Amino acid sequence: MPSFRFLHAADLHLDSPLRGLDADATAPARRIRQASRDALDRLVGLALAEQVDFVVVAGDLYDGDWQDFRTGQALVAAFARLTRAGIRIVAIRGNHDADSVLTRNLRLPEGATLLSHRKAETLRFEDLGVAFHGQSFAQRAVVENIARDYPAPLPGLFNIGLLHTAAAGHAAHETYAPCSVEQLAGHGYDYWALGHVHERAVLHREPWIVFPGNLQGRHINEPGAKGASLVTVRGGRVADVAHQPLDAVRWARLTVDCSGAADLPAVLDRARDAMGAALDAADGRLLVLRVVLEGACPAHAELSRDRAATRENIRATGLELTEDDLWIEAVRIDTRPALAPEALRSRADAVGKLVGAIEALAAQPDAPLSAAIRDYATEMLNRAPRDALPADHHATLAAGGAIPPELLERARALLLARLAEG
Known part of the structure; x- marks a missing residue:
């Protein structure tokens, strides 16, 4: 029975555009703009370091039509680093890729396969004993349950399904290629490599049905560690599915409990401690924070009287910790007066x-x-x-x-x- 390791990634959204950051002169716009490429580079580096056998990408390689060919060239160069090392790639197009005229004409390096959008197809890696089944999006809005037409599993092989889907639905994502967990689990594949939902989620085990989340958070509504899943297969069974953080920029909402704080300096002390802990957890990445001040406190009047001054004091406190690895995107003052x-x-x-x-x-x-x-x-x-x-x-x-x-x-x-x- 086959034994191997692979990386499951999705939703690269390479060169996803900035929205509104250029209007803020304090924003580290260049680093955020570069983040999706840096995360892709980390994915390649991890695949090489772990010597995985192949990489699967479950859709949304891009974020729509490119502004120029450099976006496509960056992906081809990254994939070529893998294929030159003998690491093969299997991918499908997602809804954002289907928007791109240039994507449809992109030639990937030898050893990288983009599965057809016409119908679900099967690709075999006979040397590893693996069969891949999947279908790319032909257009952005795929509203039918395309997984029902995926081929039956091939006996004696480890069967992987690639599907760009919202599954049973997700509040933050369009309901594309809808299907149920029960349907996928009953199809007979050993592993479903899903994409489209940007939060990591394991929907089922044995068989494994996994959203790895997107490779790089794009804004404050995509907080937390982002990356890919490293999957280990031993004797034809999934032995481990481990999340690997690969993001270059970490987005986070940071709640500072101001309960009982007497004045602004007391609030700033608490904010400094909370931001320091968040910086440590970011492990050297650029950390983008939305700071939320909460709690009933005597300091509320001082904080609320001049909200702009409070925001700048919080930002100045962040600069005490680091000038390079922290940007406070916004400060919300949700404190309450201590008076009942x-x-x-x-x-x-x-x-x-x-x-x-x-x-x-x-x-x-x-x-x-x-x-x-x-x-x-x-x-x-x-x-x-x-x-x-x-x-x-x-x-x-x-x-x-x-x-x-x-x-x-x-x-x-x-x-x-x-x-x-x-």
Whole structure:
């Protein structure tokens, strides 16, 4: 029975474009732009170091049509490093690859095979006792269950299915090539190499059905370690499936518990400790953080009074740790005043009435603004510089719409904080 090792990767999204980072002068845009290529280089380096027998890539090699041929040339060069070392590659196109006219005409190096988009096909590696079954996307939106038409497993061989799919569905991804775990498990293959979902997930064992996640996180909504799966097969059975982090840039949301913090310096001390631990966990990668300050604390008023100053203080604290390997993408201030709202609501004076009015508005999120509130708010907005507040504040008032719940919560918290100061 066959024994071998291979790497299962997916969703390389080579040269995935930056979105909005160029607008921030502090962003390390060059390193983030280069990250997908650096992660691909790490994949190649791992395959060579581990001397794997082959690499499978389950779709989305690219991120759509290239801006120029350098993107395709980078992939060909990376694959050629593997094939020259005797490591073969089997891949399929995903929905992003199907968008690319240039991808369809790309010639891969000898030893790298891109399975057909016309129908599911089988490729054999007789020397290893392996059969690959898969089908590329012919167009972006493949809404039918193409796995039903995959060939039957070949007896005496280790059968691997390559499929770009959302499986039973995923909130963050289009439901392409839908199928169930039960269907795949019952098809008779030994390993399903899936792609499309950017989070690593093992959907089933024996047979193994695996999403390795994407090779490199592309934005803050793709946090955590990204990479590929190193699969060991002994005697025709999967012995181990190990996640291998390969990302060059690590995205993360970092929650800093500010509960009880007396002032801004106390919050900054906690933020420094939390960021230091996150840097250690990133293991030398560029770490991109969205810092979220949470908890009920006396410092809330100081943090909320000048949110821009708080953000810059957090960023300056990050620079104390490192100038090169940390970028704070955003800072969210979700702290709350330490003063209990129940005590204020029960007061008979204007403070109690104001707290009660805000909470009544929050309890009816879809209720339109009264004319008096709208006129007063419009007057206040007109006194402020036009760009001092988001445009949707003005649009909401102009349309007579409801106050957004998050704005009401900020108003309530700010009120409580100011009262706590006094």
